[in-house]
Amino acid sequence: MPAARLEVERLSAGYGSVGILSEMSLVVPAGGRLTVLGRNGVGKTTLLATIMGLTSHQGGVIRVDDRDVTGLKTYARAAAGLGYVPQTRDVFRSLTVEENLFTGLKGRPRSELDEVYTIFPRLAERRHHNGAQLSGGEQQMLSLARTLLGKPSVLLLDEPLEGLAPVICDRLMETIVDLAQSGEMTVVLVEQQIERALDFADDVIVIERGRIAWSGRTERLRGERELVDALLGVGIG
Numbered sequence: 001m002p003a004a005r006l007e008v009e010r011l012s013a014g015y016g017s018v019g020i021l022s023e024m025s026l027v028v029p030a031g032g033r034l035t036v037l038g039r040n041g042v043g044k045t046t047l048l049a050t051i052m053g054l055t056s057h058q059g060g061v062i063r064v065d066d067r068d069v070t071g072l073k074t075y076a077r078a079a080a081g082l083g084y085v086p087q088t089r090d091v092f093r094s095l096t097v098e099e100n101l102f103t104g105l106k107g108r109p110r111s112e113l114d115e116v117y118t119i120f121p122r123l124a125e126r127r128h129h130n131g132a133q134l135s136g137g138e139q140q141m142l143s144l145a146r147t148l149l150g151k152p153s154v155l156l157l158d159e160p161l162e163g164l165a166p167v168i169c170d171r172l173m174e175t176i177v178d179l180a181q182s183g184e185m186t187v188v189l190v191e192q193q194i195e196r197a198l199d200f201a202d203d204v205i206v207i208e209r210g211r212i213a214w215s216g217r218t219e220r221l222r223g224e225r226e227l228v229d230a231l232l233g234v235g236i237g
């Protein structure tokens with residue numbers, strides 16, 4: 001599937017009857033790169049989970065290209081082009097790397113595994129190891145690789161760098177940038193490492209208490225240090 005436009009219009013959602021997201025609107029053009037920033041607990045994960053249909057929807061619309069996916073179950077959203085790599089790293093610990101990848105193939109030819117092994121040579125080396133034997137970085141690669149096998153047109157990444165050594169972060173970020181620049185997918189990245197996140201993105205939204213507190217081009221955010229300090233509690237270079 002080629003990259004798709006993602007549109008979220010006045011989206012409200014939460015857990016059960018508890019509201020977390022309030023009337024959020026955003027658009028990421030096909031092939032665009034959006035970073036979602038915000039302090040802990042403001043609703044970044046909830047936004048991605050809501051786009052995937054994993055929370056309770058309380059209002060608003062989600063579109064992939066012109067298709068309204070709001071009423072669809074999670075598996076149908078995946079079929080419509082949404083791919084999600086959760087913060088929890090979705091890895092089957094008792095299955096080998098290759099068996100984990102098989103589950104992402106969903107009936108497509110086994111030869112497609114070679115594509116992800118080219119992107120992640122480390123996974124090819126570890127193909128017969130169990131998920132539980134992998135390092136955090138390898139588990140993150142596996143979770144991402146499995147999602148990529150679904151050929152998403154919109155990729156949602158939740159803190160892929162969390163807990164990883166800087167050198168692994170560099171490598172993983174390079175891979176994500178390459179994937180985004182290939183033009184084959186639109187990417188939405190939630191990331192706490194602000195510099196890396198800003199290097200990656202064309203556009204940024206900053207969330208505060210379930211609402212979009214700021215949105216705009218990355219260069220503009222870089223020029224607004226005081227605002228960044230106020231919204232995120234950290235400086236940027």
Ligand SMILES: Nc1ncnc2c1ncn2[C@@H]1O[C@H](COP(=O)(O)OP(=O)(O)OP(=O)(O)O)[C@@H](O)[C@H]1O
Nearest residue numbers: 015018020038039040041042043044045046047087
């Ligand atoms: N499964 C859940 N059930 C009920 N409340 C939840 C659930 N998951 C998250 N929350 C609450 O929703 C709010 C937003 O959490 P969320 O994980 O979306 O924030 P976040 O910005 O991703 O934070 P972090 O940077 O710490 O991952 C928090 O108040 C959190 O306690």
